[in-house]
Amino acid sequence: AQKITQTQPGMFVQEKEAVTLDCTYDTSDQSYGLFWYKQPSSGEMIFLIYQGSYDEQNATEGRYSLNFQKARKSANLVISASQLGDSAMYFCAMMGNFNKFYFGSGTKLNVKP
Amino acid sequence: EPEVTQTPSHQVTQMGQEVILRCVPISNHLYFYWYRQILGQKVEFLVSFYNNEISEKSEIFDDQFSVERPDGSNFTLKIRSTKLEDSAMYFCASSEMSSTDTQYFGPGTRLTVL
Numbered sequence: 001a002q003k004i005t006q007t008q009p010g011m012f013v014q015e016k017e018a019v020t021l022d023c024t025y026d027t028s029d030q031s032y033g034l035f036w037y038k039q040p041s042s043g044e045m046i047f048l049i050y051q052g053s054y055d056e057q058n059a060t061e062g063r064y065s066l067n068f069q070k071a072r073k074s075a076n077l078v079i080s081a082s083q084l085g086d087s088a089m090y091f092c093a094m095m096g097n098f099n100k101f102y103f104g105s106g107t108k109l110n111v112k113p
Numbered sequence: 114e115p116e117v118t119q120t121p122s123h124q125v126t127q128m129g130q131e132v133i134l135r136c137v138p139i140s141n142h143l144y145f146y147w148y149r150q151i152l153g154q155k156v157e158f159l160v161s162f163y164n165n166e167i168s169e170k171s172e173i174f175d176d177q178f179s180v181e182r183p184d185g186s187n188f189t190l191k192i193r194s195t196k197l198e199d200s201a202m203y204f205c206a207s208s209e210m211s212s213t214d215t216q217y218f219g220p221g222t223r224l225t226v227l
Contacts, residue, residue: 035215045156045204045218091156100169101146101206101216103156 002027004094006104013082014112020067021077021107023092029053032096034075036066039089039106048090051075082111115139117219119205125225129194134222136188136205145188146206146216147180149173156204162188195226 003026013019025034036048051059051066059066067076075094079086092104118137126132138145147159160170162180177199179191188207192199202223206216 033214037218043202043223044220045206047215047217050215093156095214095216100161100171101148101158103148103158105155 002029002094002096002100002102004092004102004104006092006107008107009105010108010110012110012112013079015084016081018078018080019082019109021079021090021092021109023075023077023104025073025075025092025094027073027094027096029096032094034066034068035093035095035101036064036075036077037091037093037103038086039091041088045091049077079109084111084113087111117205117207117217119203119219119222121222122220123223123225125227126195128197128226132192132195132224134190134192134203134205134224136190136219137186138188138205138207139209139217140186142207142209142217144168144208144210144214144216145180145182146208147190148204148206148218149201150204150221151198151201159190192224195224197226200224200226 005024032053034051038046049061049064051068063080065078089106091106095101120135145162148156150156158171159174161168181189202221204221205219208214208216
């Protein structure tokens with residue numbers, strides 16, 4: 001069975017500091033993808049970053065990087081130099097076989113000025 | 114930049130009524146999805162669709178629900194007889210191909226069942 005776990009329901013970070021949002025997953029699929037999405041208070045889902053299970057290097061997209069540790073089955077999101085606009089819900093997600101996406105329960109990030 | 118669009122942004126309906134939520138996926142994408150998010154909860158997969166048929170569905174996607182691609186651009190989710198617990202945000206998503214390809218989400222339709 002596929003499962004995504006986000007153990008931090010809420011996080012605070014000071015503006016301009018870095019923050020790590022945790023995500024662990026469980027799957028028996030050999031090939032899978034890991035994603036992070038941002039959901040601001042307005043409700044839309046915004047794609048941030050993707051990591052393939054066979055990618056050897058950690059994915060980076062601007063201020064976002066994904067700390068992928070395959071043996072530990074973790075895919076933590078690191079946001080560097082936090083901005084006030086980063087305050088939102090963040091969802092970790094995984095896609096394996098059969099085109100099915102599994103989402104974690106989310107982490108609410110608050111960036112303090 | 115191409116994007117997924119959804120209409121309406123907010124739908125209010127009486128319990129027992131049928132609703133159709135509409136989505137226009139990104140034009141060169143082949144896979145389409147519906148998700149729902151009950152207020153304050155995580156996003157839940159409903160169904161995936163490829164080549165004019167359902168490729169996967171969750172336990173939530175019972176006989177009340179159906180999906181259709183009535184023409185070359187629209188992708189719809191129909192709820193036959195809405196229940197109070199169907200109140201949620203419904204997201205459409207599309208991806209270029211399948212299996213670990215990035216899904217791009219629409220802005221969502223907020224469904225309120227009274």
